[in-house]
Amino acid sequence: MTTIIHPDQAAARGGPKPAGSLAVWRGRGLSDRAIAWLFVAPTIMLLLAINIFPLIWMIRLSFTSLNLSMSYLPLRFVGLDNFSDILTDDEIWFRLQTTARFVICSVALQVIVGFGLALLINRQFRTHSFWTTIILLPMMLSPAVVGNFWTLLFQPQIGPFNYLVSLIAGVPPSSFSMTGEVALAPWTIVLVDTWMWAPYVMLICLAGLRSIPDYIYEAAEVDRASPWRQFWSITLPMTVPFLMLAVLFRAIENFKMFDMVNLLTSGGPGSTTELVSITLKRAAFEKWRTGYSSALAIILFVTVFGAANIYVKALNRVKQR
Amino acid sequence: MTAIARSTAHSIVEASPRAKAVAGTIVILYAVISILPLLWIAATAFKSQSDAIAYPPKVIFQPTLEGYVNLFTVRTRQTPDFIAKLPPATTWYDRLVRQHDMVIAGPSKVVPRFINSLIIGFGSTFLAVSLGTLAAYAFSRFRIPLADDLLFFILSTRMMPPVAVAIPIYLMYRQLNLTDTRLGMILLYTAVNVSLAVWLLKGFIDEIPREYEEAALVDGYTRLQALRKVVLPQAVTGIAATAIFCLIFSWNEYAFAVLLTSGEAQTMPPFIPFIIGEGGQDWPAVAAATTLFVVPIVLFTILLRKHLLRGITFGAVRK
Numbered sequence: 001m002t003t004i005i006h007p008d009q010a011a012a013r014g015g016p017k018p019a020g021s022l023a024v025w026r027g028r029g030l031s032d033r034a035i036a037w038l039f040v041a042p043t044i045m046l047l048l049a050i051n052i053f054p055l056i057w058m059i060r061l062s063f064t065s066l067n068l069s070m071s072y073l074p075l076r077f078v079g080l081d082n083f084s085d086i087l088t089d090d091e092i093w094f095r096l097q098t099t100a101r102f103v104i105c106s107v108a109l110q111v112i113v114g115f116g117l118a119l120l121i122n123r124q125f126r127t128h129s130f131w132t133t134i135i136l137l138p139m140m141l142s143p144a145v146v147g148n149f150w151t152l153l154f155q156p157q158i159g160p161f162n163y164l165v166s167l168i169a170g171v172p173p174s175s176f177s178m179t180g181e182v183a184l185a186p187w188t189i190v191l192v193d194t195w196m197w198a199p200y201v202m203l204i205c206l207a208g209l210r211s212i213p214d215y216i217y218e219a220a221e222v223d224r225a226s227p228w229r230q231f232w233s234i235t236l237p238m239t240v241p242f243l244m245l246a247v248l249f250r251a252i253e254n255f256k257m258f259d260m261v262n263l264l265t266s267g268g269p270g271s272t273t274e275l276v277s278i279t280l281k282r283a284a285f286e287k288w289r290t291g292y293s294s295a296l297a298i299i300l301f302v303t304v305f306g307a308a309n310i311y312v313k314a315l316n317r318v319k320q321r
Numbered sequence: 322m323t324a325i326a327r328s329t330a331h332s333i334v335e336a337s338p339r340a341k342a343v344a345g346t347i348v349i350l351y352a353v354i355s356i357l358p359l360l361w362i363a364a365t366a367f368k369s370q371s372d373a374i375a376y377p378p379k380v381i382f383q384p385t386l387e388g389y390v391n392l393f394t395v396r397t398r399q400t401p402d403f404i405a406k407l408p409p410a411t412t413w414y415d416r417l418v419r420q421h422d423m424v425i426a427g428p429s430k431v432v433p434r435f436i437n438s439l440i441i442g443f444g445s446t447f448l449a450v451s452l453g454t455l456a457a458y459a460f461s462r463f464r465i466p467l468a469d470d471l472l473f474f475i476l477s478t479r480m481m482p483p484v485a486v487a488i489p490i491y492l493m494y495r496q497l498n499l500t501d502t503r504l505g506m507i508l509l510y511t512a513v514n515v516s517l518a519v520w521l522l523k524g525f526i527d528e529i530p531r532e533y534e535e536a537a538l539v540d541g542y543t544r545l546q547a548l549r550k551v552v553l554p555q556a557v558t559g560i561a562a563t564a565i566f567c568l569i570f571s572w573n574e575y576a577f578a579v580l581l582t583s584g585e586a587q588t589m590p591p592f593i594p595f596i597i598g599e600g601g602q603d604w605p606a607v608a609a610a611t612t613l614f615v616v617p618i619v620l621f622t623i624l625l626r627k628h629l630l631r632g633i634t635f636g637a638v639r640k
Binding site: 033040046047051121128135141142143148153160199200207256281297305308312318 | 335336340341342344345347348349351352355356358359361362365373374375376377378452453455456458459460463464465471473474475476477478480481482483484485486487488489490491492493508509511512515516519543544545569572573574575576579580590591593594602604607608611614615618619621622623626629630633634635637638639
């Protein structure tokens with residue numbers, strides 16, 4: 001046997017398997033099909049055990065009134081009560097609105113800053129590669145640690161942020177609190193999130209810009225297209241698939257945001273920055289309303305799953321480029 | 322931009338020197354401003370308690386190792402008389418602490434937390450990369466029924482909100498006695514990381530020409546031998562980059578760690594915010610912990626620079 005025929009290919013052709021091929025496989029160890037399954041199985045099994053089995057368990061719990069702080073009570077099935085409670089609860093809708101505002105504002109800012117930086121870096125000035133690496137650092141850090149150290153920077157009296165603002169705006173540094181004021185706190189989490197993730201958008205946009213072949217610009221030059229026109233007709237449309245990818249990914253990540261905001265404002269003041277993940281954490285791990293929080297978790301799952309579906313389609317579209 | 326069109330000295334698509342200078346200035350300004358918070362934290366780690374909470378915030382100060390000493394020790398306040406009666410301090414850190422009428426009572430919990438971070442990080446990375454390499458090889462080389470759906474399934478598990486995943490995991494781990502154990506955290510992080518590992522490594526293995534292996538197979542290697550002796554050596558850079566991404570994820574992870582561990586298996590991220598001194602957060606110690614925690618990440622980022630784009634897009638975008 002000198003040519004390699006994949007067993008499935010042979011099967012797909014519908015022809016009889018070459019005589020003696022089984023013996024050849026045995027001589028060479030396992031068949032390809034067996035190896036394929038042997039290699040994929042451990043990953044799938046781990047994911048089934050750690051992700052899917054608990055998920056199914058949670059779906060079951062979402063139809064119960066289980067409360068872990070009163071787990072002596074018998075498990076009572078309440079049908080869809082948890083779901084109807086959540087979907088008719090004004091509180092939850094407020095949290096979802098807070099989350100939506102956070103997602104929209106922070107992603108929009110990241111796109112503006114990130115795309116702008118990418119356009120500038122793409123001019124390839126000297127030392128651009130060094131500065132790009134510096135700019136990328138924040139996004140590699142732990143969001144929890146970031147949230148924690150920004151609370152120091154935002155301290156009204158001793159923090160450098162307020163001091164700098166006071167120098168520029170001429171207001172006393174203790175006259176405002178970035179994390180403690182209803183009017184400022186929602187912007188504070190947007191600001192820190194943008195600081196952290198604008199580099200992410202920048203990096204992906206940069207890849208998009210670099211994927212545009214030079215000859216398109218050269219042709220545009222020959223046709224005497226203005227730089228403005230070149231931007232709108234070449235640069236932007238050809239970067240949009242990359243931009244979409246970044247936007248989708250950031251939107252999903254920010255929709256489930258927990259760590260950074262939990263440490264920066266822990267949802268406060270009041271509940272002005274209480275994102276839906278923080279609400280979920282409180283319901284599940286402080287009030288121990290497991291049945292109720294399972295239902296809320298499932299609602300979030302379905303939302304993210306839908307978004308992930310679109311995300312993977314976008315990934316594949318970019319991949320084909 | 323108009324300068325680009327008019328200049329003829331260089332390639333049409335290359336920016337003019339003036340455009341480059343403007344771009345450079347803005348980008349460098351942004352980079353410097355965005356790195357300032359990190360530099361501030363690194364500096365705070367070397368401030369004394371009073372310098373750290375001084376108003377106005379101090380840029381120039383007398384550096385001290387107090388923050389680092391406080392991070393690694395537990396101290397008790399004593400009367401000056403009591404301290405005077407003690408045998409003379411033998412080490413520099415004893416002396417430093419006694420200046421503030423304190424005595425070192427023992428080591429703090431930071432070292433065990435750091436070790437937890439290391440064990441859980443390396444354990445889950447090793448498992449995720451091993452499983453991921455096998456699965457990625459299979460997805461890259463063999464025709465697997467419903468491969469696209471399986472790959473989507475693998476990726477979608479990473480998209481789930483961690484707090485939502487933690488609810489059933491908490492219940493399951495309670496039954497299995499895995500709450501607050503390193504094994505439990507390793508398994509959980511492996512499950513999260515394996516999805517990234519499969520996607521990234523599939524991209525790397527796809528790039529290795531099939532012909533190499535096929536030549537090896539013709540020469541009488543088995544599939545496993547071909548994988549070990551031909552594919553793995555070629556994929557080494559990709560495997561290393563993937564491993565670093567997995568390590569960074571486990572190192573940085575907070576939500577699972579704070580919800581599922583409380584002591585024994587607690588890692589650094591949930592520990593750092595709770596480093597407290599007398600009356601609130603001990604900022605120099607917190608800054609010291611943050612610095613020690615962040616330095617490896619900075620080094621890894623520089624190391625990974627070439628593969629960063631791939632890592633953050635699950636292997637979809639390459640240079």
